[in-house]
Structures are given as structure tokens and as C-alpha cells.
Amino acid sequence: MDRDRMCEIVDGVRARGGGDVDRMAVVLFDTLCGLGADEVVAFHRECGRQHRRMFVDPLWCAGDFAIGPLGDDLFADLRTHLLFRGLEVVDEVLADPDALAGYLPAPPRRRPRPGAVRGGAAPAGPLAASADTVGLPAARWLLSRRGPGVPRGGHATRWGCCGRWDV
Structure with a gap:
């Protein structure tokens, strides 16, 4: 074929x-x-x-930047996602990895936490200081896709573009 x-x-x-x-x-x-x-x-x-x-470092690095650290399985899922968008998309993303951002699903909208005051002071508590950080909605979205934690044990996870491996 x-x-x-x-x-x-x-x-x-x-x-x-x-x-x-x-x-x-x-x-x-x-x-x-x-x-x-x-x-x-x-x-x-x-x-x-x-x-x-599609198994190239520039695409993997773009995925790391857009989604978070991609292990082998999540990177394979990303490549399948792109493949089923069409080979025109694959060719475009391989030519310009920054174009990947246009083909990823948007993270879900952040809902206010119970008790949070919009525009007012942050709620008190041990997590109050980190609850409104910019990366938290993206982190929650990523964890909902991958499950909690980083795969360990028999799984190799590639961290970022530096080529460091955690086994």
C-alpha cells in the first residue's frame, strides 16, 4: 500500500x-x-x-513544550493524533514543529473553586498560594490525560529536549 x-x-x-x-x-x-x-x-x-x-526530536520537543513531558506512549499517541489529522498536517508539523500548537485540543476551561472570590483575595489554606498559578490548569489537563504521577519502573520517560532519560 x-x-x-x-x-x-x-x-x-x-x-x-x-x-x-x-x-x-x-x-x-x-x-x-x-x-x-x-x-x-x-x-x-x-x-x-x-x-x-515523525519520531524526530524537534517534534518531541514541541510536544514537551506544548503538553508537558512526553513519555514514549504519550508521544506515540501524539503522532497517531497527527496522522489521523492527515498527512498534510504531518508534513506541516514536521516542517515547522511550532505549528503543532494549532493541532492540539484546547485544555478545558478552568472552573472557579468553591469559595473562591472572583477578583478578590485568594482563599486561605495550605495550597492557596499555588492554587492560582498560571500552569495549574494545564497541569490538571495533562494529568487528566496521563493519570497521576510519572510512569516509573519498567517505563522509560524522556524529559524535555535535553535528552535526559528517567528509568
Whole structure:
């Protein structure tokens, strides 16, 4: 399977899925079930080629900056997200990693905490000083995507653009 055929399948899945990730997964499954075994294997290989093409430090660093420290799994999820946006998006982000910011979902809007006074003094308590920091909404959004904490044990996590690894 060539790149153009894979693009046809991805574009069809995106169009019929309407942007809903769960619906797109069902549509992709149905589409692949309608193909022969050789075509499914070829689709998988072409997706793998595109994933390897996106496995570059500038994209990883842009993801680190936009989302937070990306481990291997989250970086793979990011590449899949970009792939199912279309190869035009992949090409654009590879040419200019700063363009990644335009293709990420926005973090949810921050809701006021109970007892917080809008425009007034911050609520008292041990976390009051850090509760209104700028990075907190983004951190909450990131943790909701990844779960609490940093993966440890058998997982390798790459921290930032410095190339340091935490195992």
C-alpha cells in the first residue's frame, strides 16, 4: 500500500467519524475488516513508516513544550493524533514543529473553586498560594490525560529536549 491509499483510508475514517475519536476507531475497524489481509498488513506498515518519520526530536520537543513531558506512549499517541489529522498536517508539523500548537485540543476551561472570590483575595489554606498559578490548569489537563504521577519502573520517560532519560 502506498502513501496515497493510506491517506484515502485515513481521510475516509476522519470524514465518517466526524472528529469523534471513539467513532473514528469503530469506522477504522469496519474499514479494515472490509479489506483483504494483505491490504490490512500493508496499511499497518505504511502507518508504521509515517510514525517512524515523525519520531524526530524537534517534534518531541514541541510536544514537551506544548503538553508537558512526553513519555514514549504519550508521544506515540501524539503522532497517531497527527496522522489521523492527515498527512498534510504531518508534513506541516514536521516542517515547522511550532505549528503543532494549532493541532492540539484546547485544555478545558478552568472552573472557579468553591469559595473562591472572583477578583478578590485568594482563599486561605495550605495550597492557596499555588492554587492560582498560571500552569495549574494545564497541569490538571495533562494529568487528566496521563493519570497521576510519572510512569516509573519498567517505563522509560524522556524529559524535555535535553535528552535526559528517567528509568
